[in-house]
Amino acid sequence: MSESVQAPEKTRQSNPEAPAGRVAPATAPRRRRARPSERGILSDFDRARPRTRWAMRTAQGLVLVMLLVAAIGPMLWLAKAAVTTTQDTLRTPLALWPNGIDWANLSTAWNEAEISRYFTNTVWVALGSWFCQLLVATTGGYVLSVLRPRFSRLLTGAVLATLFVPGVVVLVPLFLTVLELPVLGTSLLNTYWAVWLPAGANAFNLLLVKRFMDSLPRDVFEAARMDGAGPFRMLVAVVLPMSKPILGVVSIFAVLNAWKDFLWPLIVLPEPTIQPLSVRLPIIRDTVELDVFLAALLISMALPIAIFLAFQRLFLRNAGLGGAVKG
Amino acid sequence: MSAIARWARGGGLSTLVLLLPLLVVFGLFAWFPIGRALVMSLQETNLVTDPSWVGLDNFRQVLGDPLFWTSVRNTVYFTLLAMLFGYPVPLLLAVLMSEVRRAKGLFSVLAYLPVVVPPVVAVLLWRFFYDASSTGVFNTILGWVGLGPFPWIQDASSAMPSLVLQATWANAGATVLIYLAALTGVRTELYDAAEVDGAGLWKKVWHVTLPQLRNILLITLILQVISTFQIFTEPFLMTGGGPQNATTTVLLQIYDYAFRFGDYGAATALSVLLALFLAIMSALYFRVTRSWSTS
Numbered sequence: 001m002s003e004s005v006q007a008p009e010k011t012r013q014s015n016p017e018a019p020a021g022r023v024a025p026a027t028a029p030r031r032r033r034a035r036p037s038e039r040g041i042l043s044d045f046d047r048a049r050p051r052t053r054w055a056m057r058t059a060q061g062l063v064l065v066m067l068l069v070a071a072i073g074p075m076l077w078l079a080k081a082a083v084t085t086t087q088d089t090l091r092t093p094l095a096l097w098p099n100g101i102d103w104a105n106l107s108t109a110w111n112e113a114e115i116s117r118y119f120t121n122t123v124w125v126a127l128g129s130w131f132c133q134l135l136v137a138t139t140g141g142y143v144l145s146v147l148r149p150r151f152s153r154l155l156t157g158a159v160l161a162t163l164f165v166p167g168v169v170v171l172v173p174l175f176l177t178v179l180e181l182p183v184l185g186t187s188l189l190n191t192y193w194a195v196w197l198p199a200g201a202n203a204f205n206l207l208l209v210k211r212f213m214d215s216l217p218r219d220v221f222e223a224a225r226m227d228g229a230g231p232f233r234m235l236v237a238v239v240l241p242m243s244k245p246i247l248g249v250v251s252i253f254a255v256l257n258a259w260k261d262f263l264w265p266l267i268v269l270p271e272p273t274i275q276p277l278s279v280r281l282p283i284i285r286d287t288v289e290l291d292v293f294l295a296a297l298l299i300s301m302a303l304p305i306a307i308f309l310a311f312q313r314l315f316l317r318n319a320g321l322g323g324a325v326k327g
Numbered sequence: 328m329s330a331i332a333r334w335a336r337g338g339g340l341s342t343l344v345l346l347l348p349l350l351v352v353f354g355l356f357a358w359f360p361i362g363r364a365l366v367m368s369l370q371e372t373n374l375v376t377d378p379s380w381v382g383l384d385n386f387r388q389v390l391g392d393p394l395f396w397t398s399v400r401n402t403v404y405f406t407l408l409a410m411l412f413g414y415p416v417p418l419l420l421a422v423l424m425s426e427v428r429r430a431k432g433l434f435s436v437l438a439y440l441p442v443v444v445p446p447v448v449a450v451l452l453w454r455f456f457y458d459a460s461s462t463g464v465f466n467t468i469l470g471w472v473g474l475g476p477f478p479w480i481q482d483a484s485s486a487m488p489s490l491v492l493q494a495t496w497a498n499a500g501a502t503v504l505i506y507l508a509a510l511t512g513v514r515t516e517l518y519d520a521a522e523v524d525g526a527g528l529w530k531k532v533w534h535v536t537l538p539q540l541r542n543i544l545l546i547t548l549i550l551q552v553i554s555t556f557q558i559f560t561e562p563f564l565m566t567g568g569g570p571q572n573a574t575t576t577v578l579l580q581i582y583d584y585a586f587r588f589g590d591y592g593a594a595t596a597l598s599v600l601l602a603l604f605l606a607i608m609s610a611l612y613f614r615v616t617r618s619w620s621t622s
Contacts, residue, residue: 039515039518039519040425040426040515040518041422041425041426041518041528041531041532041535041536042426042528043518043519043522046528052528056426059423060423060426060427063420063423063424063434064434064437067420067434067437067438068437070496071437071438071440071441071500072437072440074441074449074452074453074456074496075440075444077464078452090462091462092462092467093462093463093464093467094464094467094468132352135348136348136349136352136353139345139346139347139348139349140346140348140349142345143342143345143346143349147338147342147345149339149342155346155349158353158358159349159353162353162357162358162361163609164605164606164609164610165361165602165606166553166557166601166602166605167557168557168559168578168581168598168601169364169598169599169601169602169605170357170360170361170364170598171581171582171585171594171598172364172367172581172585172591172594172595172598173359173360173361173363173364173367173595174356174360175585176363176367176372176374176591177355177356177359177360177363179374181355182355182359197352197355197356198352198356200348200352200356201352201353201355201356201357203353203357206349230338230341231338231341231342231345232341232345235345256443259445260445260446260447262446262447262559262560263559263560263563263582267586277445277447278445278446278447278448281447281448281451282447282451282564285451290455294455297448297451297452300445300447300448301444301445301448304443304444304445305440305443305444307443308439308440308443309436312432312436312439315439315443316432316435316436316439316504
């Protein structure tokens with residue numbers, strides 16, 4: 001499943017020119033346009049026939065319209081409703097501003113409903129989770145892949161094993177652990193550490209980074225070692241710069257997953273003032289007017305969508321990850 | 328020179344320092360809780376008195392709870408509905424999209440967009456769409472063609488299909504992209520061969536495309552089951568498990584045991600049962616992916 005993110009050389013090996021007997025779950029949709037030898041279900045002969053071409057165009061036009069309505073429709077509606085008065089949204093939800101646009105909703109949501117505070121909280125949650133995941137994945141992946149101490153196979157196995165135990169299953173014992181840390185005896189309840197640290201225990205990230213580092217050329221490491229680079233120097237000066245692509249993937253998914261997370265912050269952050277958006281929105285729903293609530297929803301969704309649009313290529317290449325992470 | 332000094336000079340110390348984040352984080356927040364789950368499922372834990380051993384009582388309690396079978400039934404029903412909605416549509420979309428020559432990226436971006444909307448936002452938005460009055464968003468649209476108004480999540484029989492419809496909307500994009508990637512691996516020379524044998528478009532899809540997607544279809548099915556059995560946000564925020572427990576799921580049940588009734592033993596016992604089931608599913612998943620990458 002981690003086939004999806006391949007190291008440079010590996011990509012070169014699995015050249016699509018060779019008969020692709022094996023199917024990779026989420027490799028990049030390869031560009032077929034340029035090569036004349038490649039084809040889809042329709043042959044070039046089929047495509048040349050006017051009737052087929054017409055039917056194909058209609059079908060694709062329909063798909064495009066369907067995607068526009070189904071995928072963007074709800075979001076466009078939300079964008080509209082966020083600047084519409086409550087009365088209008090309730091009476092005629094699909095009319096376009098029968099009584100004018102109400103821009104004030106957005107500022108009311110941001111200031112009075114304190115979305116600004118929960119937005120900042122969410123940013124904190126996401127940044128800390130990102131840092132923790134990156135720290136554990138890079139140092140751990142580096143030791144298990146490059147340094148390879150004697151017990152590294154055992155350790156890799158122990159990390160891999162946690163992939164088989166879905167997060168929700170350890171929900172209660174994890175909660176009790178956060179409530180009273182073993183040995184230290186302190187409680188992380190109502191601190192962001194309670195979200196950040198468990199986020200770091202992400203076996204999927206670690207194995208992704210390890211696999212990537214496994215495929216880096218080992219003679220570079222040897223050369224660095226010859227030049228007198230210690231383990232730390234090697235990590236910072238050689239391995240990390242070469243691992244940028246995979247670190248980018250891990251980073252973006254870390255931030256977005258933190259933004260999406262609901263159940264865990266709900267449990268460990270009962271104090272309202274430090275809760276992230278996802279936990280706060282269901283409560284805001286009952287305390288503010290509908291138009292302000294819809295504006296709050298729009299604000300909460302804006303950043304993830306902006307990130308997606310900015311890094312869409314990376315997402316589409318690794319789309320399979322989302323499903324696999326859950327497993 | 329002592330053994331420890333030799334070990335430190337050989338780089339053992341820096342290896343250990345570099346391993347520290349992994350060991351601490353995984354130790355405290357992965358390995359320890361997993362072990363603790365097994366112990367706790369056999370104990371009575373209430374955070375006031377010391378935990379006491381109760382053998383299999385927690386399991387007996389959980390399995391004897393009439394809501395257990397309701398939630399299992401609901402979860403299975405959810406899975407079946409999710410397959411009914413979420414299986415053919417993404418597949419059809421992917422097959423059509425794979426034949427697109429121009430602006431392929433636009434199609435993928437559009438299809439994937441709902442996946443990046445935070446689940447809480449999506450669920451709360453759809454909850455408003457599902458307003459049961461005749462001026463609800465969906466009821467207004469259906470009213471244009473003379474249908475409805477429908478009760479959506481207000482009614483026990485339509486609540487679950489409504490939840491699944493929302494979940495399908497939120498996740499179909501990811502499945503489409505998995506299929507799209509798999510479609511690029513279909514051996515195209517078989518299409519040539521099929522054409523020589525006089526196969527038309529449908530025959531090519533049925534006899535060439537789909538058989539080669541068999542494995543990926545199995546995998547998305549397993550992933551679907553694994554994620555469905557962990558479904559929480561949708562029923563929790565949309566219906567709260569109602570009406571009449573029609574949308575109570577296993578995870579909702581665990582949440583209630585632990586955080587509403589404070590019965591941590593029962594909650595972990597149910598978690599362990601769920602874990603066993605999901606482990607079987609994951610093992611199946613790894614088996615399939617492995618046999619598939621070596622074939």
